[in-house]
Amino acid sequence: METKRLNKFISDSGYCSRREADALIDAGRVRLNGKIPELGTRVADGDEVSVDGKPVERVKADKSDRVYIAYHKPVGITCTTERNVKGNIIDAVGFQQRIFPIGRLDKPSEGLILLTSDGDIVNKILRAENAHKKVYRVNVDKPITARFIQKMASGVPILNTVTKRCEVRQCGQRSFDIVLTQGLNRQIRRMCEHLGYEVTRLVRKQIMHLSLKGLASGEWRHLSGTELEKLHSAVADSTKTAMQSGAE
Known part of the structure; x- marks a missing residue:
């Protein structure tokens, strides 16, 4: 009989990410067949999973019931699922x-x-570890120098x-494009600050093969x-632990 780890079962269902599922299990908010499970518990066909008393539906095998959206986030919107936060995404x-x-x-930031x-x-x-490419357009508070570009790149x-x-790559007197494959917390802003610059505008233009083309702010x-096919292909070999990305 095929089984699946409980956190993966919950995340596959679309309820939340796997990391968030671990937190729900650890907090005792998850039930497996009416009982409190342990981290690492596996779910088999016929098992019933619930969070806060509400059933978690199984994902279709072909994931045809999943949703994938590209959004042009405006400045002022917070990337949280907490509905009590004003301006949540x-x-x-x-x-x-x-x-x-x-x-x-x-x-x-926007984009x-x-x-x-x-x-x-x-x-x-x-x-x-996947090193997926992300492209940002950045505006700063004073003219850019060749030394600044060299330092940012190296x-x-x-x-x-x-x-x-x-x-x-410099785009204007006070703007540049930067292509990152890592996502340290507030990475671009911190890099600029270290070199004596302040970011005045930051727009993420692209994630892998996906871009902002045709999307106005909001x-x-x-x-x-085709985009989904490429996306699934690009992440097919993912094997290690997830990291939160916050390069901006």
């Missing part, structure tokens, strides 16, 4: 089905963020480490079949 998108963001963008009801793909995309000491080498759209 769930209320901003206004989608009827339960969804949650993949990673995050700071409240003062592309993905939302889904597929908890499994959340973990795969957030794994730092690595900047922040958060007790040195950022990975990356691609940086708009969202479903991913196309």
